[in-house]
Amino acid sequence: MGTYRALTVDWEGSNLKSDIREYAMDDLPSGEVTIRVAYSSINYKDGLSTIPGAGIISQYPHVPGIDLAGTVVTSSDPAFQVGDEVLITGYGLGASHPGGFSEFARVPAAWVVPMPPGLTAKSAMAIGTAGFTAALSVHRMEENGLKPNQGPILVSGATGGVGSWAVTMLAQSGYEVTASTRKSSEIEYLKKLGARETISPAELEIPEAKSLYRERWAGAVDPVGGPYLTHILNSVRYGGSVTLSGFTGGSELVSTVLPFILRGVNLLGIDSVLCPMDVRRAVWNRIATEWKPDEVLLDSIVKEISLSELPEAITQVLQGRMRGRSIVALS
Incomplete structure (x- = not known):
């Protein structure tokens, strides 16, 4: 756990560029819960965060990704234990806070949703934000x-x-x-x-x-x-x-x-960013039960890509060429 990789958006002269960078674990931001990210997903807001003047990001370098799912590796909050499967959507993730396009993430405990029974990290991010x-x-x-x-x-x-x-x-x-x-x-x-x-x-x-x-x-x-x-x-x-x-x-x-x-x-x-946690958990529980997709349906909607394929996928979502969902496998 010495280093991790993340898609990073930063200025190169007068142009905003995206590339894969390596970071030390000490570079992670403050927060009570550290997560090994298994999957994230690609959303239009993620695309906007890679272009100048969109009003999404104010500080660079920046790691996009407005959702993630993975496993807790450290926690100073008693509500979460090492090994817990969790997910996050919304709040400041991928906007004011480094996001899910990263092999590791550290976040406030108040943002973290326990993985509902019946969902995996992959299926949760196939659904995603x-x-x-x-x-x-x-x-x-x-x-x-x-x-x-x-x-x-x-x-x-x-x-x-x-x-x-x-x-x-x-x-x-x-x-x-x-x-x-x-x-x-x-x-x-x-x-x-x-x-x-x-x-x-x-x-x-x-x-x-x-x-x-x-x-x-x-x-x-x-x-x-x-x-x-x-x-x-x-x-x-x-x-x-x-x-x-x-x-x-x-x-x-x-x-x-x-x-x-x-x-x-x-x-x-519909505000999925600051939606109250009690509503958020109730809706995720409905997703995990009555709205849970079967594997055949997931295959129809979802395309899995790697971190290196992410820049091209972001271009597709900005151009309106993406069908269904693309999820990013981080680990």
Whole structure:
């Protein structure tokens, strides 16, 4: 345990570069729990942390990776013992704190989730931040009254990490899922995940002369944002909920108050970063039981890569070319 490797983002002149560096264990940051990282996963936020001006990282050199799973090797907190299997998503990991693209990590004990029975480090990171965000989205909609018999649920950006898991989890819970994607080549993939129907995002557009469209969706999971969120809000059924967890389609929302005051539509913001620990554990327990994917499904969604392959995979996620999930094997 003398040294470890990590993907590092740092300035090289006026350019931001990513490379694999070797560190001494003493270089790890402060924290009560030290973890030998088995797997991490690749998320859009990780991609943003490698480009200048994205507002994700303020100090360099920096190790990205907003989630990780592995084994405790040292702990000064009695809640965690050497050998415990654990996972972390969110908080400052990979943003204000060195992240999961590293063979070892040291973190505050308050961030650490015991591995739920039924999950391994690999399956937990196959689900990862994206799957946790999808699960939290479904959880929040059900807290607001959503039930499988109320009608179809729309998932936008359905071939991405959050979208893929949302399709899967909703289908496993008995919902009728409509998956939105502009990639016609991925229709069979989405149906394999459980989508009943697939549509193009263009089908969500509302004629300019209309403030509201016909009531179509009992709810929607939207990890994309941008103009299509406006269209989704205007076509959700009375009392339905829309969860919003991303802004790859844009951060602006142009809407009227009509969906909210005429149809009682709920717009639910999904924050997987600072989600309270009691909710976090409850959602992970649902993931490990009722939403646990089988091995065949994992093979459909997940691609495993090495640390050396990580820079190219980050480029793919920034360009919108990644399907499903890519996980990084660290040890």
